[in-house]
Amino acid sequence: AQSVAQPEDQVNVAEGNPLTVKCTYSVSGNPYLFWYVQYPNRGLQFLLKYITGDNLVKGSYGFEAEFNKSQTSFHLKKPSALVSDSALYFCAVRVGRSNDYKLSFGAGTTVTVRA
Amino acid sequence: NAGVTQTPKFRVLKTGQSMTLLCAQDMNHEYMYWYRQDPGMGLRLIHYSVGEGTTAKGEVPDGYNVSRLKKQNFLLGLESAAPSQTSVYFCASSYSTPSRLAFLLYNEQFFGPGTRLTVL
Numbered sequence: 001a002q003s004v005a006q007p008e009d010q011v012n013v014a015e016g017n018p019l020t021v022k023c024t025y026s027v028s029g030n031p032y033l034f035w036y037v038q039y040p041n042r043g044l045q046f047l048l049k050y051i052t053g054d055n056l057v058k059g060s061y062g063f064e065a066e067f068n069k070s071q072t073s074f075h076l077k078k079p080s081a082l083v084s085d086s087a088l089y090f091c092a093v094r095v096g097r098s099n100d101y102k103l104s105f106g107a108g109t110t111v112t113v114r115a
Numbered sequence: 116n117a118g119v120t121q122t123p124k125f126r127v128l129k130t131g132q133s134m135t136l137l138c139a140q141d142m143n144h145e146y147m148y149w150y151r152q153d154p155g156m157g158l159r160l161i162h163y164s165v166g167e168g169t170t171a172k173g174e175v176p177d178g179y180n181v182s183r184l185k186k187q188n189f190l191l192g193l194e195s196a197a198p199s200q201t202s203v204y205f206c207a208s209s210y211s212t213p214s215r216l217a218f219l220l221y222n223e224q225f226f227g228p229g230t231r232l233t234v235l
Contacts, residue, residue, distance in 0.1 A: 044205065045226070046223040094222075101146050102148070
């Protein structure tokens with residue numbers, strides 16, 4: 001079965017420090033990977049995706065993610081975290097048939113950025 | 116554009132009661148989805164639809180029914196609510212196309228603000 005795992009329930013960093021949120025995947029074939037963010041009492045917002053091409057993907061709000069095929073990882077990164085980045089982050093992978101656009105989500109990682 | 120909207124935002128039910136959650140999107144998306152979000156479990160797919168008049172089961176379909184009579188609306192029904200259905204429900208929609216290029220460009224899902232349901 002195709003799935004993603006987020007090994008950390010929580011990540012705490014100080015403002016201005018680098019932020020990394022980890023995600024590993026298990027898929028057969030080429031993975032289509034996504035990151036979403038959920039701010040308190042809001043729906044999920046798309047951050048970025050990896051479909052093909054460059055292993056470093058740039059997305060919204062200064063976030064980027066690095067696809068690593070040998071380590072089956074797709075970690076989300078931000079060079080300098082802001083207090084406003086405090087939120088719940090989800091990694092997801094597309095599952096299903098070629099025209100079946102379903103996503104399987106990880107359990108989520110709560111990011112807290114302290115001032 | 117309003118994007119994806121959900122009604123109601125909050126609801127409290129008693130065990131055995133029924134209700135319908137409404138999702139509407141104004142982006143002309145073919146695909147629509149219903150998820151539930153529970154602490155520590157991420158989002159789990161309940162049902163989804165690949166077009167008007169078609170629905171399919173997701174990961175956790177039991178106790179729920181859906182209908183997609185109009186392209187822009189996707190309804191989630193609970194016929195006899197149970198406390199285990201206490202959750203936050205999210206609707207999402209996405210563009211679909213047989214074109215691989217268009218899929219690469221436009222395939223992310225757009226989410227509504229959620230409905231918080233409590234079943235007593």
